[in-house]
Structures are given as C-alpha cells and as structure tokens.
Amino acid sequence: MSTSIQSISLSGKKKQVSNKEMTFLERMYLIAIFKGLWITIKHFFKKKATIHYPEQVREFSPVYRGQHMLKRDEQGRENCTACGLCALSCPAEAITMKAEERKKGEEHLYREEKYASIYEINMLRCIFCGLCEEACPKDAIYLTISKELVPAQYNREDFIFGKDKLVMPLEMAMANTKKLN
Amino acid sequence: MDSAFIIEKSIFIVVIFAVTMVMAMYSTWAERKVAAYLQDRVGPNRAGWGGLLQPLADGMKLFAKEEFEPNTKNRFLFFVGPAVAMSTALMTSAVIPWGDRLEIFGRTVILQATDTDSAILYIFAVVSLGVYGIMIGGWASNNKFSLMGAVRAASQMVSYEIAMGLSIIALLMMTGTLSLKEISVQQHGMHWNVFYQPLSFLIFLICAFAETNRTPFDLAECESELIGGYHTEYSSMKMGFYLFAEYANMFISATIISVLFFGGYNYPGMSWAIENWGVNIGNVIGIFALFAKLCFFIFFFMWIRWTIPRFRYDQLMNLGWRILIPLSIVNIIITGICILAFK
Numbered sequence: 425m426s427t428s429i430q431s432i433s434l435s436g437k438k439k440q441v442s443n444k445e446m447t448f449l450e451r452m453y454l455i456a457i458f459k460g461l462w463i464t465i466k467h468f469f470k471k472k473a474t475i476h477y478p479e480q481v482r483e484f485s486p487v488y489r490g491q492h493m494l495k496r497d498e499q500g501r502e503n504c505t506a507c508g509l510c511a512l513s514c515p516a517e518a519i520t521m522k523a524e525e526r527k528k529g530e531e532h533l534y535r536e537e538k539y540a541s542i543y544e545i546n547m548l549r550c551i552f553c554g555l556c557e558e559a560c561p562k563d564a565i566y567l568t569i570s571k572e573l574v575p576a577q578y579n580r581e582d583f584i585f586g587k588d589k590l591v592m593p594l595e596m597a598m599a600n601t602k603k604l605n
Numbered sequence: 606m607d608s609a610f611i612i613e614k615s616i617f618i619v620v621i622f623a624v625t626m627v628m629a630m631y632s633t634w635a636e637r638k639v640a641a642y643l644q645d646r647v648g649p650n651r652a653g654w655g656g657l658l659q660p661l662a663d664g665m666k667l668f669a670k671e672e673f674e675p676n677t678k679n680r681f682l683f684f685v686g687p688a689v690a691m692s693t694a695l696m697t698s699a700v701i702p703w704g705d706r707l708e709i710f711g712r713t714v715i716l717q718a719t720d721t722d723s724a725i726l727y728i729f730a731v732v733s734l735g736v737y738g739i740m741i742g743g744w745a746s747n748n749k750f751s752l753m754g755a756v757r758a759a760s761q762m763v764s765y766e767i768a769m770g771l772s773i774i775a776l777l778m779m780t781g782t783l784s785l786k787e788i789s790v791q792q793h794g795m796h797w798n799v800f801y802q803p804l805s806f807l808i809f810l811i812c813a814f815a816e817t818n819r820t821p822f823d824l825a826e827c828e829s830e831l832i833g834g835y836h837t838e839y840s841s842m843k844m845g846f847y848l849f850a851e852y853a854n855m856f857i858s859a860t861i862i863s864v865l866f867f868g869g870y871n872y873p874g875m876s877w878a879i880e881n882w883g884v885n886i887g888n889v890i891g892i893f894a895l896f897a898k899l900c901f902f903i904f905f906f907m908w909i910r911w912t913i914p915r916f917r918y919d920q921l922m923n924l925g926w927r928i929l930i931p932l933s934i935v936n937i938i939i940t941g942i943c944i945l946a947f948k
C-alpha cells in the first residue's frame with residue numbers, strides 16, 4: 425500500500441483548507457460566538473498559570489546562573505586567592521578585587537596564602553555568562569549555588585555587591601561539611 | 606405631598622446613587638478579575654483580600670494625578686464633557702423598579718424613585734444624551750484622534766439607537782405600556798418577556814453593547830487606531846469620570862435588560878414567599894433576584910469582551926443598518942400577526 429504525500433500528517437492535526445461559501449447559519453455567527461464563549465468560560469475554571477512571585481519562587485534548573493557566591497571549603501575557609509583570572513575573563517568587566525597577604529593566625533579564615541580583601545561585582549554590568557566560574561582555578565566562584573536572583577534596588581550604587589553579599593554564609597558551609605561526613 | 610414622602614424618596618435616591626457608584630466601582634475590579642481569570646491569570650490580589658481594595662486605590666490615584674489640559678479654545682466644553690457623560694449615566698436609574706414594595710412603620714414604600722408612564726422613553730432620551738458627553742469631550746480636546754473617536758462614537762450610537770428602539774417596539778406592542786413598573790408586574794410568575802420575544806432580546810442585547818461602547822463595538826476607543834479615542838487628552842479624575850460613566854452605563858444597561866426581558870424583581874415562587882414569609886422578606890428577596898440577574902449581565906458584558914474581537918467600522922455599520930434594523934422590523938410584523946391571531 426502506498427501513501428501519497430498529501431495524506432501524511434505528522435501532527436495528526438492536518439486540516440484541508442476550504443474556501444466554500446458560508447451557509448446562512450454560519451453567516452449569522454451566533455453558533456461561532458457561543459462556541460467562543462464556551463472556550464473562554466472553560467478557561468475561567470482552569471488552573472491559573474501565575475506564580476505569586478515573592479511568596480512562591482519558580483524552581484531553578486540545576487545549571488541556572490543567578491547571583492554569584494564565593495565558596496568556602498569544608499573547614500569554612502574562603503577559597504578565593506585573588507588571582508584575578510575571573511576579572512580577566514569577564515567580558516563585561518564587572519569584577520574588581522584587591523589582594524592581600526594572609527597574616528599569621530588567619531589560617532582558619534583563608535585557605536590560600538593570598539586572599540581578596542575587597543571583591544566587588546557590579547551586577548548592572550554582569551551578564552551572567554558564567555565565564556568567571558569557568559576561569560576560576562580554586563573553585564571559588566559559582567553562579568549556580570546561591571539559587572537566588574539579583575534583587576531590584578533603587579540606586580545604582582546598591583548593585584555593586586561586595587564580599588558581605590557574595591561570600592557563602594558560614595552556616596551554609598557548616599551544613600555542607602555535615603553533609604559530607 | 607407630606608414631608609415623610611419627601612424624606613422617603615430622598616433616602617431612596619441617595620441609596621440608589623450610592624449603589625450605582627459602588628457597583629460601577631466594583632465593576633472595574635470585576636472586569637480586571639474576570640479578564641484575568643478568562644486568560645488563566647489571577648488579576649489584582651495585593652490591595653486587600655483578593656484585591657478588593659483595588660478600586661479605592663485606583664480612585665485615590667486618579668484624584669492625586671496631575672490635571673493636564675490641552676491648549677484649547679473650548680476650555681469650558683473640555684470640563685463639561687465628562688460631567689455630561691457621568692450625569693447622564695446616573696440619571697437613568699431614576700425610573701427603574703428595584704423591587705415591588707416594602708411596608709415599614711405602617712407605610713408602603715415603593716421601591717422606585719419615580720414611576721412615570723413614559724419610563725422607557727425617558728431612558729431612551731437620557732441614553733441618547735450620553736453621546737453628547739463623548740462628542741463634547743472629543744471636540745474640545747483639540748486633537749484629531751479624540752475627534753475621530755467622538756465622531757465614531759456618535760455615528761455608532763445614532764445608528765444602533767434606531768435598531769434598539771425598533772426592537773423595543775415589538776415588546777411594547779405585547780405589553781401595551783411604557784411603564785417599567787407595569788412591565789415588571791406583567792412578568793410575574795415566570796412570564797418573562799425573553800420567552801415571548803427572543804429575537805427582540807437578541808437585538809436589544811447587541812444594541813446595548815453598542816450603546817455602552819463596549820467590545821466588540823468599542824471603536825470609539827480603539828487603541829491601535831485612535832490611541833485612547835475620545836479621552837486621549839483627559840487625565841486625572843476627568844478621565845476617571847469617563848471610565849466610571851462607562852461602567853455606570855453598563856450597570857444601567859444590565860438592569861434594563863433584566864427588567865425588560867428577565868422579569869425584573871420577579872423570581873420563581875415569589876407569591877408563595879410573600880404569602881408565607883411576609884411582604885417585606887418576599888420583596889427583599891426580589892431586590893436580590895434583580896441584582897443577581899443584573900450581575901450576571903455585567904459578567905456577560907465582560908465575558909463577551911474577552912471573547913469577541915473588535916469589529917471593523919464598515920462591519921459595524923453593516924450590522925447595524927443592514928441586518929439589525931430589517932430584523933427588528935420583521936420582528937415587529939411577526940409580533941403584530943401573533944397578537945392578531947392569538948388575542
């Protein structure tokens with residue numbers, strides 16, 4: 425049995441278009457209007473698609489790139505060594521930092537011998553491409569783990585996020601360590 | 606005329622005024638809610654429970670907005686336009702029977718501001734005055750889009766008033782009276798006019814959509830062609846008056862449809878309720894019955910708005926002059942033959 429190309433329908437919704445004259449009933453449009461009303465009233469009772477944003481948050485995909493986070497290791501020390509590769513790789517030039525040498529007695533705070541005393545990302549410049557994450561040799565910066573969007577602000581200055589907003593909270597690092605053991 | 610009568614009527618008029626305003630206010634809320642639900646959204650839900658305080662917030666916003674006046678010679682007319690639109694929208698409610706009667710302190714209170722013999726004529730007269738609000742506003746705005754919107758509104762209303770009047774004539778031949786009270790009384794016991802005059806009802810309904818300038822006949826404020834139509838230049842509460850007048854008109858049209866075709870305040874088992882529960886309770890239920898009917902029609906107005914797209918202007922005129930008017934004349938002839946044959 426051979427099927428002609430005209431009778432094949434992949435979607436199953438194929439419909440022959442016809443240009444025939446409308447009958448009197450069709451020209452009255454009343455039936456069509458009632459059909460339309462039926463369709464809209466069905467939508468009235470359907471489940472709503474809205475996500476009530478501040479109360480409900482849409483589920484993030486595992487590879488979603490949101491607000492950056494500077495990671496701590498399993499002992500709660502900052503990973504970043506202020507090498508500057510993230511700033512170098514950033515196409516939007518959103519990252520600046522200032523490096524400082526680790527003093528004696530600060531070993532519990534910073535993993536490497538050099539650390540970033542100032543680390544700032546301008547969220548208005550950032551394009552969330554994730555190249556900083558790829559460039560980082562110390563596993564320090566991640567866009568996927570904060571699971572947070574950058575919130576709206578009133579002033580431009582407020583979009584420059586310093587270490588206070590970027591570094592992973594200690595509780596989160598402790599919880600991660602507990603999960604490992 | 607004793608003073609108790611005057612007090613009674615004054616209270617009643619104030620109550621009607623308040624109810625019309627509240628209904629118009631909450632129609633804006635209902636419109637947004639219905640629109641949202643028909644489109645799988647939620648609609649306003651921040652101000653108050655389910656957004657119920659939203660109309661108050663909107664009203665406050667409109668009062669607080671800056672008043673913009675175009676550089677026009679007709680400053681007086683620019684102010685008069687919204688006032689005319691609003692007052693004509695509110696005037697029609699005077700002759701509508703909201704219920705039968707109540708007996709309070711031994712007095713019989715008729716639930717109607719005034720029962721004139723020419724109630725329907727009065728309504729037609731006032732409704733056709735409503736177009737002046739739009740015309741004056743559009744003309745005084747000194748803006749070609751406003752003027753075009755006003756011209757469209759005027760010609761549309763004039764054309765559809767003819768079909769509306771003719772559709773009512775068939776109804777009047779049957780009822781034999783112009784008084785809305787009489788028409789309500791005649792429909793007692795499920796003798797609703799819609800069962801005897803379905804065609805007249807259909808024509809009247811379509812014309813009511815056109816008269817209130819609502820979709821699918823809202824060419825006067827067709828955004829894609831005319832920006833905002835006749836209220837393009839208006840801002841602040843003057844704009845609010847125009848929008849409010851539309852909703853007040855919608856409320857009144859829904860009421861007139863319910864009174865003329867759906868029995869007004871009559872409901873099934875009304876005489877039983879009056880006999881067993883007393884005049885007051887039976888008639889208060891009647892008021893609620895009328896409100897249930899008119900709320901359904903307000904909902905219907907909104908339902909249609911989010912179902913049917915806007916007509917093109919020639920289609921609008923075609924429907925009005927070449928379909929509805931001949932159809933209503935045919936309806937008159939059929940009604941006349943039926944009256945001759947069966948009475």
